[in-house]
Amino acid sequence: MLGLPLALAVAGAIVAAAGSGMLIDRFIYQPLERRGALRTTLFIASLGLLILIENLLAIVFKPDPLRLDVGRLADAVQIGPVFLTWLHLVSVATAAFAYLGLMAFLKYSRWGQAMRAVSSSPEMARTVGIDLRRVHLLTYAVGSAISAPAGILVAMDVGADPYRGTTYVLLASVAVIMGGIGSIPGALLGALFLALLENLGVWKIASEWQSTISFGAFLIFIVLRPRGIFGRKIQSAEI
Amino acid sequence: MTAYLAHYLVMVGIYAILAVSLNLLIGYSGIFSLAHAAIYGIGAYASALVALKLGLGFWGGLVVAAGVGAFASALVAIPSLRVAGDYYVVASFGLQVVVLAVFMNWTDLTNGHAGLPGIPRPNVFGWVIDEPFEYVFLSVAFAALTYAVCWRLTNSAFGRVLQAIRDDEIAAQAMGKNVVQVKIVVASISSALGAMAGSLYAHYITYINPSSFALHESIFIASLVILGGSERLAGPIVGAFVLLAIPEALKFLAIPDTVAAPLRQVIYGALLVAFMLLRPEGLLGRARTQARDGR
Amino acid sequence: MAAEAAPQREAAPAPIMAVRGLARAFGGIRAVDECTFDVRPGLITGLIGPNGAGKTTVFNLITGFLKADRGSILLRGKELLGLAPHEVERRGVVRTFQHLRLWSKMTVLENVLLGCATPMGESVFSLFLRTAAVRAEDTRARERAMEVLEFFGLAGRRHQLAEDLAYPEQKLLSMARIFATDAPVMLLDEPASGLDGESLRRIVPQVRRLVEHGKTVLLIEHNMELIAELSDVVVFLHQGRVLAAGAPAEITRDPALSEIYFGV
Numbered sequence: 001m002l003g004l005p006l007a008l009a010v011a012g013a014i015v016a017a018a019g020s021g022m023l024i025d026r027f028i029y030q031p032l033e034r035r036g037a038l039r040t041t042l043f044i045a046s047l048g049l050l051i052l053i054e055n056l057l058a059i060v061f062k063p064d065p066l067r068l069d070v071g072r073l074a075d076a077v078q079i080g081p082v083f084l085t086w087l088h089l090v091s092v093a094t095a096a097f098a099y100l101g102l103m104a105f106l107k108y109s110r111w112g113q114a115m116r117a118v119s120s121s122p123e124m125a126r127t128v129g130i131d132l133r134r135v136h137l138l139t140y141a142v143g144s145a146i147s148a149p150a151g152i153l154v155a156m157d158v159g160a161d162p163y164r165g166t167t168y169v170l171l172a173s174v175a176v177i178m179g180g181i182g183s184i185p186g187a188l189l190g191a192l193f194l195a196l197l198e199n200l201g202v203w204k205i206a207s208e209w210q211s212t213i214s215f216g217a218f219l220i221f222i223v224l225r226p227r228g229i230f231g232r233k234i235q236s237a238e239i
Numbered sequence: 240m241t242a243y244l245a246h247y248l249v250m251v252g253i254y255a256i257l258a259v260s261l262n263l264l265i266g267y268s269g270i271f272s273l274a275h276a277a278i279y280g281i282g283a284y285a286s287a288l289v290a291l292k293l294g295l296g297f298w299g300g301l302v303v304a305a306g307v308g309a310f311a312s313a314l315v316a317i318p319s320l321r322v323a324g325d326y327y328v329v330a331s332f333g334l335q336v337v338v339l340a341v342f343m344n345w346t347d348l349t350n351g352h353a354g355l356p357g358i359p360r361p362n363v364f365g366w367v368i369d370e371p372f373e374y375v376f377l378s379v380a381f382a383a384l385t386y387a388v389c390w391r392l393t394n395s396a397f398g399r400v401l402q403a404i405r406d407d408e409i410a411a412q413a414m415g416k417n418v419v420q421v422k423i424v425v426a427s428i429s430s431a432l433g434a435m436a437g438s439l440y441a442h443y444i445t446y447i448n449p450s451s452f453a454l455h456e457s458i459f460i461a462s463l464v465i466l467g468g469s470e471r472l473a474g475p476i477v478g479a480f481v482l483l484a485i486p487e488a489l490k491f492l493a494i495p496d497t498v499a500a501p502l503r504q505v506i507y508g509a510l511l512v513a514f515m516l517l518r519p520e521g522l523l524g525r526a527r528t529q530a531r532d533g534r
Numbered sequence: 535m536a537a538e539a540a541p542q543r544e545a546a547p548a549p550i551m552a553v554r555g556l557a558r559a560f561g562g563i564r565a566v567d568e569c570t571f572d573v574r575p576g577l578i579t580g581l582i583g584p585n586g587a588g589k590t591t592v593f594n595l596i597t598g599f600l601k602a603d604r605g606s607i608l609l610r611g612k613e614l615l616g617l618a619p620h621e622v623e624r625r626g627v628v629r630t631f632q633h634l635r636l637w638s639k640m641t642v643l644e645n646v647l648l649g650c651a652t653p654m655g656e657s658v659f660s661l662f663l664r665t666a667a668v669r670a671e672d673t674r675a676r677e678r679a680m681e682v683l684e685f686f687g688l689a690g691r692r693h694q695l696a697e698d699l700a701y702p703e704q705k706l707l708s709m710a711r712i713f714a715t716d717a718p719v720m721l722l723d724e725p726a727s728g729l730d731g732e733s734l735r736r737i738v739p740q741v742r743r744l745v746e747h748g749k750t751v752l753l754i755e756h757n758m759e760l761i762a763e764l765s766d767v768v769v770f771l772h773q774g775r776v777l778a779a780g781a782p783a784e785i786t787r788d789p790a791l792s793e794i795y796f797g798v
Contacts, residue, residue: 411648
């Protein structure tokens with residue numbers, strides 16, 4: 001719409017995503033948590049935000065799908081007997097980069113270590129002087145920022161519309177649970193597994209049943225191994 | 240004007256059934272479900288199909304709808320509730336998506352996007368319900384029935400167990416209550432009632448298609464419960480009266496159609512966020528003093 | 535008469551509950567390790583030991599809230615291991631919690647009512663199709679609940695919310711509601727903790743009265759004197775193992791055990 005070069009658009013998207021995440025955390029989630037809100041209350045607030053933002057986007061940008069012109073990325077590339085497009089390769093590379101980058105960030109940077117400390121024990125983190133609010137904000141910023149490239153790739157691949165996000169959130173939630181809540185390698189494995197499953201399923205069964213396959217896999221998974229691949233043992237409560 | 244009012248009242252009745260039954264889960268059992276629209280849809284489609292393809296009457300359609308709804312819900316509840324309540328949210332989200340996919344893609348059965356037209360009007364003991372105000376009567380009658388069933392359920396030993404589970408589930412287990420079984424029973428009853436609402440809807444509008452039963456509808460029904468107040472049985476009914484009036488109010492502002500639909504959703508979303516920040520207990524709930532730790 | 539060397543009380547009946555080789559580890563830590571002891575019917579058995587000895591873990595294992603790695607818990611010869619908490623209660627073992635876990639937004643009466651048998655009122659089928667029988671059952675349950683409340687001296691507070699009670703009365707309520715279940719074996723997790731003077735003098739005889747009504751009590755307590763005063767048998771737990779079991783006087787006066795308990 002604005003005719004800006006792609007690189008700038010990508011950067012802008014990431015900044016916008018990270019910014020929105022932080023604003024939502026700062027003005028809605030954190031105030032709710034400070035008031036001792038129930039988890040359900042936070043969840044409902046997030047649902048409200050979901051439909052609010054989706055529909056605001058629909059009003060401002062019209063609900064029709066927008067497709068990003070990818071130019072030469074749509075060109076085919078042949079690797080052995082397989083035909084891909086450059087876009088596919090870029091997607092895989094982006095995912096790898098995001099994953100490795102995040103793991104490195106969590107392991108080696110000061111902020112990453114702070115995030116892990118808070119995740120492990122907020123009380124201990126506070127006593128060693130970590131600012132919980134800032135870490136909270138940062139977590140939302142990082143999480144939201146990483147989602148931006150995914151959205152861009154989808155826009156390039158199949159087109160983006162305001163309501164598409166919900167499906168991906170469901171898939172992501174399923175992937176996270178299958179991989180084990182709290183484990184990033186688990187999330188990656190869960191996502192890969194899910195994607196493989198869906199596409200193998202599409203090969204044999206009609207493509208409209210993709211979501212059924214994912215959901216079926218999810219149900220089987222939680223029956224057999226509710227904690228997921230790498231998750232910690234589920235302790236229902238402290239007795 | 241009166242036909243307009245009749246339509247509003249019929250829909251309030253139907254949504255009251257949906258919201259009160261969902262509140263059995265959200266408010267009384269502490270289980271959040273995102274699949275109520277799917278259940279609503281299952282009831283609508285089941286009832287419509289047995290009427291169109293099997294010639295089954297109104298009552299038969301209701302029973303089938305309730306049964307299929309309860310079954311679908313149990314299918315999801317049983318594996319996920321055994322783990323933890325949080326899993327039910329994601330599982331219900333999944334159920335909602337899958338059921339909608341079935342509505343849209345199993346075209347042999349459901350006619351897909353095109354939907355099912357020509358659903359017959361209900362024939363209740365020989366009385367064909369054709370006039371709008373007659374339908375108001377039917378809708379309100381079933382809403383009252385739903386309320387009565389939920390009242391009996393919650394004002395009893397069973398209701399006590401529900402409240403105990405909500406308050407402290409571990410203590411309930413230690414006192415011999417089979418918490419998972421109770422939750423599955425509640426989920427089934429809630430879904431049977433929600434599916435019944437779907438049946439009423441199908442025979443009222445006489446045409447159904449998948450778009451009425453998508454995720455945003457689940458969120459809408461949940462907002463009726465939350466904004467009306469989940470602590471009281473009547474809360475969702477108040478929610479229905481208020482929130483269903485909003486689109487009507489919007490009509491008076493002469494907003495173009497393309498904007499009206501998403502704008503309505505923007506308002507619902509904004510209301511949800513605002514209420515969570517300012518009055519989480521809803522319209523009928525008791526104002527809470529500084530909340531203690533949510534368990 | 536029984537030999538003086540036997541540590542248990544003479545002419546003791548067979549145990550109502552037998553814990554054998556119970557074990558549970560968390561990561562590398564063995565919270566409970568080869569734990570073996572008897573609980574004899576109609577007596578008060580006190581479980582004592584330093585902090586972290588694994589006492590509450592034993593309770594959690596017996597009542598099914600934790601899965602044991604190994605071992606066996608026999609109640610009247612039937613295995614309890616592997617049962618879910620509500621099934622353990624059905625077999626006849628109830629417990630209180632260190633943090634009480636009362637249903638704070640429910641009244642005192644309702645808390646106790648939930649312990650009284652109301653199977654019809656809790657069955658959806660009966661609720662809608664056998665209204666007269668359900669009503670009769672409800673009346674009976676309320677009568678029973680009132681008896682229990684009188685027994686614990688809480689009758690006057692029956693319509694108050696559990697969260698509005700004073701702490702000593704909350705402790706009594708947590709005992710009252712499990713007493714209402716009629717279960718023969720009662721596990722009390724620190725029934726006297728947080729109490730002093732006057733309240734203590736109320737709780738102690740109340741626990742004695744439970745036994746007079748034919749109950750078997752297994753309790754966890756930190757207060758050595760209290761355990762000595764209250765228990766018929768004492769089991770000393772340390773690092774998840776039973777170090778000694780016997781008459782209170784012996785255990786509490788044993789210097790080696792005292793050293794472990796109070797720390798070097």
